[in-house]
Amino acid sequence: MITLTIDNKKVVVEDGATILAACEMAGSKVPTLCHEKKLLSFGACRICLVEVEGTRTKFTPSCTTPATDGMVVKTMTEALIKARRTILELLLISHPLDCPVCDKAGECSLQDLVYEYGVSGNRFKGIKFTLPVDHISPLIERDLNRCILCGKCVRICDELQGVSEISFVNRGMRTKIGTDFDRPLDCEFCGQCISVCPVGALTSKLFKYKARLWELENIPTICPYCSNGCTLILGIKDNQIKTITSHDDIGINEGNLCAKGRFGYEFVANPLRLKKPLVKRDGKFEEVDWDEALGLVVTKFNEIKTDSGANSIGALGSARLTNEEIYLFQHLIRQGLGTNNIDHGGGYSYQGLIGLKESLDYPASTNSIHEIRETKAILLLRADLNETHPNIKIEVNLAINRHQARLIVADNKRIKLSANVASNLIYKPGTELTLINGLINLLIKNDLINKDFIKEKTTGFDKLLSCVKKYTPEYVEGICEVNPQDLELAARVYAEAEKACIIVTCGMGLCGNNRDIALAASNLALLTGNIGKESSGVYILPEKNNSQGALDMGAVPGFLPGYMPVDKPGYSAFQMLEAGKLKGMFIVGENPVMTYPLPDVQKALESLEFLVVQDMFMTPTAELADVILPVGSFAEKEGTYANLGKRVQKLKKALLCHGETKSDLEIFIDLCQRMGCEITTDNNPLTSFIKEESNPLTSFIKGEFAGEDKPWKNNNWKGKFIPVESDEIKTDRDELLLVSTGSHLYSGSLSAWSPHLLEVKGEACVEVNYKDAKKIGLDAGDPVKISSKNASIKLKARLSDNIPEGVAVVETHPLLNVMVLFGQKMMPIKGKIGKE
Amino acid sequence: MKINRVISSIIEFIRGLSVTFWHLFVPSVTLQYPRQRWTVSDRYRGLERLAVDEEGRERCVGCCLCAQMCPSNAIKIVTGEGKDYNKEVISFEIDIARCLFCGLCVEACPKNALSMTGEYELACYNRAGMIYTKEGLYKSPDVTRYKK
Ligand code: SF4
Ligand code: SF4
Ligand code: SF4
Ligand code: SF4
Numbered sequence: 001m002i003t004l005t006i007d008n009k010k011v012v013v014e015d016g017a018t019i020l021a022a023c024e025m026a027g028s029k030v031p032t033l034c035h036e037k038k039l040l041s042f043g044a045c046r047i048c049l050v051e052v053e054g055t056r057t058k059f060t061p062s063c064t065t066p067a068t069d070g071m072v073v074k075t076m077t078e079a080l081i082k083a084r085r086t087i088l089e090l091l092l093i094s095h096p097l098d099c100p101v102c103d104k105a106g107e108c109s110l111q112d113l114v115y116e117y118g119v120s121g122n123r124f125k126g127i128k129f130t131l132p133v134d135h136i137s138p139l140i141e142r143d144l145n146r147c148i149l150c151g152k153c154v155r156i157c158d159e160l161q162g163v164s165e166i167s168f169v170n171r172g173m174r175t176k177i178g179t180d181f182d183r184p185l186d187c188e189f190c191g192q193c194i195s196v197c198p199v200g201a202l203t204s205k206l207f208k209y210k211a212r213l214w215e216l217e218n219i220p221t222i223c224p225y226c227s228n229g230c231t232l233i234l235g236i237k238d239n240q241i242k243t244i245t246s247h248d249d250i251g252i253n254e255g256n257l258c259a260k261g262r263f264g265y266e267f268v269a270n271p272l273r274l275k276k277p278l279v280k281r282d283g284k285f286e287e288v289d290w291d292e293a294l295g296l297v298v299t300k301f302n303e304i305k306t307d308s309g310a311n312s313i314g315a316l317g318s319a320r321l322t323n324e325e326i327y328l329f330q331h332l333i334r335q336g337l338g339t340n341n342i343d344h345g346g347g348y349s350y351q352g353l354i355g356l357k358e359s360l361d362y363p364a365s366t367n368s369i370h371e372i373r374e375t376k377a378i379l380l381l382r383a384d385l386n387e388t389h390p391n392i393k394i395e396v397n398l399a400i401n402r403h404q405a406r407l408i409v410a411d412n413k414r415i416k417l418s419a420n421v422a423s424n425l426i427y428k429p430g431t432e433l434t435l436i437n438g439l440i441n442l443l444i445k446n447d448l449i450n451k452d453f454i455k456e457k458t459t460g461f462d463k464l465l466s467c468v469k470k471y472t473p474e475y476v477e478g479i480c481e482v483n484p485q486d487l488e489l490a491a492r493v494y495a496e497a498e499k500a501c502i503i504v505t506c507g508m509g510l511c512g513n514n515r516d517i518a519l520a521a522s523n524l525a526l527l528t529g530n531i532g533k534e535s536s537g538v539y540i541l542p543e544k545n546n547s548q549g550a551l552d553m554g555a556v557p558g559f560l561p562g563y564m565p566v567d568k569p570g571y572s573a574f575q576m577l578e579a580g581k582l583k584g585m586f587i588v589g590e591n592p593v594m595t596y597p598l599p600d601v602q603k604a605l606e607s608l609e610f611l612v613v614q615d616m617f618m619t620p621t622a623e624l625a626d627v628i629l630p631v632g633s634f635a636e637k638e639g640t641y642a643n644l645g646k647r648v649q650k651l652k653k654a655l656l657c658h659g660e661t662k663s664d665l666e667i668f669i670d671l672c673q674r675m676g677c678e679i680t681t682d683n684n685p686l687t688s689f690i691k692e693e694s695n696p697l698t699s700f701i702k703g704e705f706a707g708e709d710k711p712w713k714n715n716n717w718k719g720k721f722i723p724v725e726s727d728e729i730k731t732d733r734d735e736l737l738l739v740s741t742g743s744h745l746y747s748g749s750l751s752a753w754s755p756h757l758l759e760v761k762g763e764a765c766v767e768v769n770y771k772d773a774k775k776i777g778l779d780a781g782d783p784v785k786i787s788s789k790n791a792s793i794k795l796k797a798r799l800s801d802n803i804p805e806g807v808a809v810v811e812t813h814p815l816l817n818v819m820v821l822f823g824q825k826m827m828p829i830k831g832k833i834g835k836e
Numbered sequence: 837m838k839i840n841r842v843i844s845s846i847i848e849f850i851r852g853l854s855v856t857f858w859h860l861f862v863p864s865v866t867l868q869y870p871r872q873r874w875t876v877s878d879r880y881r882g883l884e885r886l887a888v889d890e891e892g893r894e895r896c897v898g899c900c901l902c903a904q905m906c907p908s909n910a911i912k913i914v915t916g917e918g919k920d921y922n923k924e925v926i927s928f929e930i931d932i933a934r935c936l937f938c939g940l941c942v943e944a945c946p947k948n949a950l951s952m953t954g955e956y957e958l959a960c961y962n963r964a965g966m967i968y969t970k971e972g973l974y975k976s977p978d979v980t981r982y983k984k
């Protein structure tokens with residue numbers, strides 16, 4: 001602890017704190033331009049000068065100088081004001097001063113300081129910058145004439161994003177921020193650089209000239225995309241979202257957002273959104289009022305129920321609904337219609353969480369997100385975080401860069417994070433289980449396991465032992481094509497770290513062995529005693545914003561809300577979509593025709609007597625419906641989402657309803673009443689039934705699981721080893737192994753309706769290695785035909801070094817169903833690629 | 837007592853008449869509007885107008901400072917991206933029914949685009965007519981007060 005005096009006030013700060021941090025504690029405001037709390041100190045702008053008594057230099061930059069005991073600091077003297085004014089004048093020499101048209105005006109640090117320090121003229125004369133403005137890059141506009149070279153964008157892109165897309169180029173007066181050879185940006189388009197730029201040099205194209213910042217009403221709400229659950233701040237004017245920003249102190253994301261969160265809001269105002277309920281008569285949709293549409297839904301479902309029994313009705317929910325909505329939806333299906341045929345996410349996107357429940361008795365990631373940054377070793381198991389969970393990638397980068405964590409990447413291709421790894425395991429697609437069993441075998445052989453933990457806290461170790469016996473490094477090499485040395489190194493790195501975590505992604509579009517991978521990961525964690533510790537454990541990252549909630553709330557055939565057992569499990573999603581099994585279906589917020597790996601979904605849905613689809617847009621699935629119920633987007637409703645750390649966060653209603661749409665919750669309440677099934681709510685069912693104390697759900701919806709709620713805090717808890725194995729997939733010489741990548745940055749059901757994001761994504765592609773491409777005679781950009789035993793589709797080819805030979809990675813795309821190639825199991829499959 | 841009061845009221849009456857009589861010889865100030873028109877002072881604050889520069893381009897760049905300044909929220913501006921990636925003022929409306937002619941918007945304008953004219957005949961038959969759009973504001977009469 002260090003004690004120092006700031007402006008005659010004594011403060012105590014921690015060792016290593018800077019003078020700036022001490023000033024903040026003392027309540028003295030020191031201006032800054034290049035300082036950013038979440039980045040390392042840089043010291044470029046010199047505006048944060050302070051006077052320290054007894055030093056040889058007149059002024060000291062406070063953001064880079066550590067505080068020492070007994071320092072006496074002054075933050076606001078005549079001389080300091082004069083010096084800061086001079087710095088501002090120097091900055092303004094070449095600045096264009098186009099505040100009236102600059103989109104940063106109002107929140108610009110330079111503007112604020114110039115005003116605060118009363119700089120009205122300039123004693124210096126010089127030329128103004130006349131650099132060309134970058135209008136070509138998508139999403140981000142760069143007007144470097146306004147840049148003050150603080151370097152924040154460079155640092156955030158490097159330190160947190162790990163992309164290093166931009167850097168300083170040239171020297172002296174000609175220094176600027178640029179890309180290599182001044183090409184347009186080709187990066188992740190996270191817009192993090194925009195969010196830290198203190199001036200208007202980097203701005204969002206979506207917000208360009210749309211409004212002035214001070215006119216916006218800022219409403220914090222939760223991101224509708226991935227399960228990280230970032231807080232977005234919607235900037236609203238005239239009932240429209242004009243921009244999305246973030247705040248360092250609001251939400252778990254600490255002000256970091258990815259491209260989807262920051263730029264993916266255009267779907268809300270998309271003119272193609274449905275505005276009125278539609279009913280199909282003689283093959284054509286007609287607009288009707290709500291009463292008629294909902295009346296029809298109830299009569300038809302009741303008819304089917306009396307004629308063919310409740311079991312001939314099925315329902316698909318969505319992991320994009322709020323907890324409240326999912327709860328009511330399954331209530332409506334179970335009580336109102338009387339069937340357990342309810343599912344979501346193809347029936348397997350949530351299987352990873354179920355795997356964890358089986359082995360650890362806890363159906364969610366074991367530790368919270370921020371613990372990742374303090375861990376010592378990370379195993380990324382099939383987790384291309386840059387594409388699926390960009391903000392978890394920030395945690396991984398922090399762990400590597402600030403806490404010297406070592407990274408092991410196990411994936412079927414080179415991913416972006418492979419650049420700074422300790423061990424890179426590129427396995428043959430679909431052989432994850434063999435790889436993990438091989439790791440387990442090595443750990444046992446090298447005696448790197450935590451025997452006390454295994455003895456006291458686990459069961460089933462013998463079974464595991466006998467199962468992994470045959471997985472010697474040589475055997476694993478034969479199947480996974482992974483080098484034994486790499487495997488050995490990975491085993492050491494993981495087991496020797498005092499705290500280590502495993503990160504696995506799961507969801508639609510990834511290989512279908514979600515449950516088994518989760519079990520394998522938890523075996524590995526139990527073996528090394530990495531469960532129940534800080535900054536360790538197993539992270540299962542589900543795909544969608546409320547994947548966790550959808551499972552918690554029981555939108556599955558096998559559980560009631562809160563994982564209560566059900567008497568008779570209903571059909572799973574795939575069973576429901578077998579033609580002829582059902583008579584009526586209720587699909588909410590999902591688009592099976594485009595996203596399910598079944599070739600005959602369309603036929604199955606067409607064969608139904610009655611299909612209700614509840615969606616924002618006219619999707620290919622909605623086109624087959626008899627009744628379409630239009631709903632509100634995330635910005636038009638209230639409710640809660642549970643993120644992957646089981647943190648339950650509230651949405652805020654920011655916009656009025658779009659047209660005549662209703663929120664999903666209002667529709668479910670109305671339908672419940674019409675079907676005569678009781679809703680146990682307070683007077684205001686819209687928000688409060690979930691708060692009710694008597695509700696059995698409360699224990700897991702009370703916000704992030706309190707520490708004592710985790711089962712391993714209980715002394716009797718025992719983790720189960722459940723051995724898992726898989727079959728080998730063999731390919732012939734002229735065949736490639738097709739594998740799908742899961743949801744790419746811009747491939748989702750929402751981004752499809754956000755034109756600017758689609759602009760970045762471009763066309764649907766299949767990635768192959770250069771050598772394979774040469775064999776087939778492909779050039780980059782060639783149209784190709786891919787076929788497996790299930791289907792064949794047409795895509796564009798992209799060539800890449802990151803894909804191993806013999807493998808073709810098929811990207812998911814919002815406008816094309818590529819899943820049909822893989823069939824129901826969703827495992828990598830043999831296939832052929834030919835030039836079109 | 838009574839007689840005193842009668843006398844004093846007669847005196848007051850005559851005094852009143854004398855004021856009236858005196859005013860017969862003072863020049864009149866009432867204007868015979870609309871036959872006669874008033875020439876307003878240079879500093880009069882009437883209807884706002886928007887100006888163009890020497891080359892005929894709109895001076896207003898859509899910074900919205902006037903709208904921010906207006907105490908009665910009378911100004912509505914919509915901007916967007918126009919030709920050559922420049923900022924374009926898509927619509928500019930002043931609701932004269934709300935305007936209190938304080939002139940704060942003119943003070944705020946950094947581009948000398950907004951000024952006040954001597955136009956005071958602003959009555960119309962419906963509320964919609966009270967909303968002056970960009971076209972009307974660029975056409976309104978010459979400025980009386982134009983700061984340079
Ligand atoms: S958008 Fe993101 S990845 Fe691209 S330059 Fe900015 S910070 Fe880097
Ligand atoms: S572009 Fe912005 S953040 Fe980057 S150096 Fe310039 S002023 Fe700083
Ligand atoms: S990381 Fe996930 S939750 Fe956060 S902004 Fe991106 S999509 Fe939204
Ligand atoms: S004169 Fe005053 S009230 Fe009228 S528009 Fe300008 S600022 Fe608003």
Ligand code: SF4
Binds near residue numbers: 895901913
């Ligand atoms: S203040 Fe002047 S330049 Fe700005 S919007 Fe108003 S009229 Fe236009």
Ligand code: FES
Binds near residue numbers: 042048
């Ligand atoms: S904030 Fe300290 S040098 Fe820039």
